[in-house]
Amino acid sequence: MNTIKSTTRPMPSRLSRAKDSVSDFFLMLYRVYAFVLRFFKEVLMPPYDLKEIVRQCYETGVRSFTLITLTGFIVGVIFTKQSRPSLTGFGATSWLPSLVSIAIMKALAPLVTALIAAGKVGSSIGAELGSMRVTEQIDAMEVSGTKPFKFLVCTRVIATTITIPLLSTYVAFIALLGGYLNVSANEGTTYTTFMEQAFDPLTFVDFWASLSKAIVFGFTIGIVGCYQGFNADKGTEGVGKAANGAVVTAMFLVFIEEVLIVQIAGWFR
Amino acid sequence: MQKQKAKIDTSNEVVKIRGLEKSFGDYDVLRGIDLDLYQGENLVVLGRSGTGKSVLIKLISGLLRPDAGSIEVLGNDVAAISQRELEALRIRIGFSFQNSALYDSMTVRKNLEFPLVRNRKGITKAEIDKNVESVLDAVGLSQTINQMPSELSGGQRKRIGIARTLILNPEIMMYDEPTAGLDPITCIEINDLINEVQKNYNTSSIIITHDLTCAKQTGDRVAMLLDGQFQRVGTFEEVFKTDDVRVKPFYDYNFTE
Ligand SMILES: Nc1ncnc2c1ncn2[C@@H]1O[C@H](COP(=O)(O)OP(=O)(O)OP(=O)(O)O)[C@@H](O)[C@H]1O
Ligand SMILES: [Mg+2]
Numbered sequence: 001m002n003t004i005k006s007t008t009r010p011m012p013s014r015l016s017r018a019k020d021s022v023s024d025f026f027l028m029l030y031r032v033y034a035f036v037l038r039f040f041k042e043v044l045m046p047p048y049d050l051k052e053i054v055r056q057c058y059e060t061g062v063r064s065f066t067l068i069t070l071t072g073f074i075v076g077v078i079f080t081k082q083s084r085p086s087l088t089g090f091g092a093t094s095w096l097p098s099l100v101s102i103a104i105m106k107a108l109a110p111l112v113t114a115l116i117a118a119g120k121v122g123s124s125i126g127a128e129l130g131s132m133r134v135t136e137q138i139d140a141m142e143v144s145g146t147k148p149f150k151f152l153v154c155t156r157v158i159a160t161t162i163t164i165p166l167l168s169t170y171v172a173f174i175a176l177l178g179g180y181l182n183v184s185a186n187e188g189t190t191y192t193t194f195m196e197q198a199f200d201p202l203t204f205v206d207f208w209a210s211l212s213k214a215i216v217f218g219f220t221i222g223i224v225g226c227y228q229g230f231n232a233d234k235g236t237e238g239v240g241k242a243a244n245g246a247v248v249t250a251m252f253l254v255f256i257e258e259v260l261i262v263q264i265a266g267w268f269r
Numbered sequence: 270m271q272k273q274k275a276k277i278d279t280s281n282e283v284v285k286i287r288g289l290e291k292s293f294g295d296y297d298v299l300r301g302i303d304l305d306l307y308q309g310e311n312l313v314v315l316g317r318s319g320t321g322k323s324v325l326i327k328l329i330s331g332l333l334r335p336d337a338g339s340i341e342v343l344g345n346d347v348a349a350i351s352q353r354e355l356e357a358l359r360i361r362i363g364f365s366f367q368n369s370a371l372y373d374s375m376t377v378r379k380n381l382e383f384p385l386v387r388n389r390k391g392i393t394k395a396e397i398d399k400n401v402e403s404v405l406d407a408v409g410l411s412q413t414i415n416q417m418p419s420e421l422s423g424g425q426r427k428r429i430g431i432a433r434t435l436i437l438n439p440e441i442m443m444y445d446e447p448t449a450g451l452d453p454i455t456c457i458e459i460n461d462l463i464n465e466v467q468k469n470y471n472t473s474s475i476i477i478t479h480d481l482t483c484a485k486q487t488g489d490r491v492a493m494l495l496d497g498q499f500q501r502v503g504t505f506e507e508v509f510k511t512d513d514v515r516v517k518p519f520y521d522y523n524f525t526e
Contacts, residue, residue, distance in 0.1 A: 135370060136370040137371070137372055140372075142359070143332060144359065144360070144388070145360040147387065
């Protein structure tokens with residue numbers, strides 16, 4: 001008979017519970033690492049599912065496009081507006097375009113894109129694969145020899161790794177546009193002057209650092225979303241947890257990677 | 270339709286299970302299972318809800334790993350072979366899930382094509398269409414070809430799930446409650462389908478069910494899972510010729526007032 005064993009263990013203390021959840025988190029990061037290794041092992045083997053990759057790129061782009069456009073623009077306008085007073089103090093408002101573009105290109109564009117994509121794309125990948133796991137669709141693929149890891153995970157990770165850098169570049173220009181509109185309304189700077197000043201302080205290294213950040217963020221969001229969904233627990237609760245876990249973990253990793261990449265880019269200057 | 274005598278080769282076990290154990294946490298689900306599935310036979314597995322029937326076929330297909338014991342499928346030790354060999358083996362085994370497990374994001378046609386497109390390299394469009402139409406016809410659902418799974422009824426989903434498994438012409442079929450929740454007429458059709466698959470393709474099948482009519486019409490042998498072991502195995506009549514209180518209710522509930 002299947003009797004339910006009573007679980008009258010003493011309530012764990014608050015401290016030991018916190019310790020458990022921290023060690024769970026690091027255990028999870030280790031599993032994500034193993035998942036990454038599996039990705040690189042499987043991604044090179046056929047079939048390549050090009051059609052599915054294109055479809056996933058489209059999904060990724062479309063899902064976050066409106067929100068990203070809006071946020072990018074607003075960030076550009078607000079950042080310019082808020083920076084002005086501190087420059088006016090030194091009589092240096094003419095530096096505004098340079099300041100704005102450095103901030104946007106080097107830091108804001110990839111980060112803003114990544115955070116929004118983590119919320120929109122990462123969570124929906126987590127939920128989608130999570131519900132496929134819970135309803136045994138992934139098992140069904142597994143037992144029919146159709147390689148679900150390739151079809152579901154590899155395609156999505158490739159898609160986010162391609163799409164998020166593109167979106168980040170797009171956000172950079174939209175934010176610059178926001179900055180330009182604000183500067184031209186207040187200081188009357190022309191478009192050509194603004195752009196000249198904006199791109200003057202940027203070096204090739206800055207551009208590459210920004211792009212590689214976006215690529216790493218894209219990969220992270222894709223792999224974490226897939227990891228959470230692919231390993232979701234049974235039950236409806238599992239789907240919600242997967243979606244939530246995808247966002248939280250991806251954001252955490254994005255911040256860590258941001259710090260690391262800024263450090264590394266510093267060595268090349 | 271009464272079942273015809275099947276061609277069963279009892280010297281050839283396509284599935285051979287010895288001393289199989291599996292537990293989840295501190296609940297021992299399977300406690301030393303021995304089971305043979307012979308070439309060409311339909312074996313019905315009965316047992317109360319939660320006794321581990323679904324777990325058993327998941328172990329056979331390598332979705333779960335055994336804690337102890339051996340599972341040999343078509344001559345391969347499922348727990349010992351490599352991932353690649355397991356994938357190759359799985360194509361030869363059909364697995365129809367208890368809850369259908371249709372791919373939500375794909376139409377019925379795409380669901381059925383999926384295993385073909387991904388397993389048979391170089392298959393032509395015409396061949397795919399032919400296969401899709403023939404399995405759809407076999408389960409009597411040709412009209413649903415362009416529908417999404419969410420638009421189908423539970424029974425229709427179940428039949429599409431079976432069709433998707435049949436499309437690869439598996440040597441072993443595992444049906445997890447194929448008739449659960451279906452109307453009597455569809456049940457009869459499914460039973461006939463299971464028998465036709467056996468006869469036409471010489472497939473060996475494991476049929477999990479609570480439906481004794483299905484068990485009687487399709488099964489060459491019946492195995493009853495009691496307390497984590499197959500304690501009663503034999504023909505339908507042999508298994509139910511007992512006063513065991515764990516067995517009798519199955520029969521009484523299905524066939525008497
Ligand atoms: N992945 C899993 N993790 C933990 N426990 C599981 C898992 N799969 C099954 N179980 C447990 O194993 C037991 C047997 O489950 P199984 O699904 O095989 O039952 P069943 O015999 O198919 O029942 P039913 O007739 O209701 O389908 C159940 O108690 C279930 O809780
Ligand atoms: Mg079951």
